[in-house]
Amino acid sequence: MKMIFLGPPGAGKGTLADLAVDLLKIPHISTGDLFRAAVKEGSPLGLKVKDILASGGLVPDALTIEIVRERLGKSDCQKGWILDGFPRTIPQAEALEALEPADKAVNFHVADEVVIGRLSTRRVCRACGKIYNVRNMKPKVEGVCDACGGEVYTRDDDKEPSIKTRLDNYNKQTAPLIDWFGAKGKLVTIDGVGEPALVLERFKAALGIK
Ligand code: AP5
Numbered sequence: 467m468k469m470i471f472l473g474p475p476g477a478g479k480g481t482l483a484d485l486a487v488d489l490l491k492i493p494h495i496s497t498g499d500l501f502r503a504a505v506k507e508g509s510p511l512g513l514k515v516k517d518i519l520a521s522g523g524l525v526p527d528a529l530t531i532e533i534v535r536e537r538l539g540k541s542d543c544q545k546g547w548i549l550d551g552f553p554r555t556i557p558q559a560e561a562l563e564a565l566e567p568a569d570k571a572v573n574f575h576v577a578d579e580v581v582i583g584r585l586s587t588r589r590v591c592r593a594c595g596k597i598y599n600v601r602n603m604k605p606k607v608e609g610v611c612d613a614c615g616g617e618v619y620t621r622d623d624d625k626e627p628s629i630k631t632r633l634d635n636y637n638k639q640t641a642p643l644i645d646w647f648g649a650k651g652k653l654v655t656i657d658g659v660g661e662p663a664l665v666l667e668r669f670k671a672a673l674g675i676k
């Protein structure tokens with residue numbers, strides 16, 4: 467199964483993708499994670515995108531499409547994939563359709579006021595990317611990742627005004643993809659509010675996954 471996870475920042479795309487890959491045994495490809503890894507390495511790509519990510523802006527389409535093209539060419543993608551955070555613009559969606567069309571676009575519906583609350587309380591492991599929340603999904607030891615012992619930190623873009631910029635960009639550039647995938651008959655919309663385990667059950671039911 468080739469799947470796109472759509473939804474505003476903080477909708478729970480990364481959280482759900484981590485649960486879904488355990489079930490589906492296909493890779494979770496997050497363009498945000500790929501860019502953050504490049505920033506951490508200090509690679510030429512990382513130097514190009516560091517300030518864009520911190521401000522909440524979008525990386526240029528050509529660069530983003532090239533990163534995804536390379537990643538989808540790897541051997542672990544043969545049985546399918548979950549693309550989280552890509553496409554985010556119509557040109558990116560057109561490029562993916564030409565390269566390797568997705569079977570489904572799963573749209574996680576969550577209201578703006580809920581995502582703002584989630585983002586301002588999110589924490590992430592700097593080493594493995596595991597996602598936490600200081601309200602309801604805390605690591606066992608404060609500041610330390612349960613999975614790998616890495617440092618749990620606040621993403622640079624989970625601060626004002628970046629959260630607002632990301633939501634504005636989502637509404638202007640990414641939300642039109644909901645109708646775009648709808649017109650192709652590929653759209654599945656899921657209510658993203660509720661415990662992650664409940665959202666996972668909705669996801670499985672909507673896609674006919676046992
Ligand atoms: P990216 O990393 O993709 O960020 P995003 O789209 O803003 O999405 P988030 O990761 O913030 O949210 P999420 O939906 O994954 O939520 P999460 O599961 O963490 O992109 C970062 C940046 O990279 C972009 O701003 C851009 O600069 C660049 N970029 C990436 N892709 C690009 C592209 N295609 N084109 C151009 N630029 C690109 O959950 C959030 C919080 O809520 C967590 O604390 C979690 O614990 C909690 N939570 C999750 N689910 C629930 C639930 N059901 N109930 C309660 N809390 C929950």
Ligand code: MG
Pocket residue numbers: 479480481496498550
């Ligand atoms: Mg994410």
